Amino acid sequence: MSPNRFITTAEALKEDYKGRTNYWLCRPEVCEAKDLQVCRAVLPAGEGHNFHTHPELEEIIYVLEGEVEQWVEQEKRILKPGEVAHIPQGIVHATFNPSANDAVILAILSPAAAQGPFLVDVSGEEPWKSLKQ
Secondary structure, three states: OOOOOOOOHHHOEEEEEOOEEEEEEEOOOOOOOOOOEEEEEEEOOOOEEEEEEOOOOEEEEEEEEOOEEEEEOOEEEEEOOOOEEEEOOOOOEEEEOOOOOOEEEEEEEEOOOOOOOOOEEOOOOOOHHHHOO
16 A cells, blocks of 8 residues: 555544644654654634643744744744744744634644654743743
């Protein structure tokens, strides 16, 4: 059987997030990805992905719809459709949806696999717990 080169939403790895479905369209469980992971994620109004780090992965957050409050370390920006944030490996970051509507992003991470933890939550530590209240 040939490798999966085209991935439909039906074939994506689905992940529930606060009543929405995120679609992992590229990662080793879905295709032969070695260097990439791609997730189409929906952030419900007023929700977000609190401060965390990916010790072995770098990431791009690309906004498709809506707007997000993007933190990279202690710097905050509002990103609109077509805008991105680059997060080097091991850097603390967070993504929140400050609006009344869903926000849709692509999270693009590299490499496709890591030896250690995928994600480390630091939202309960200072200075991160005091930044977003």
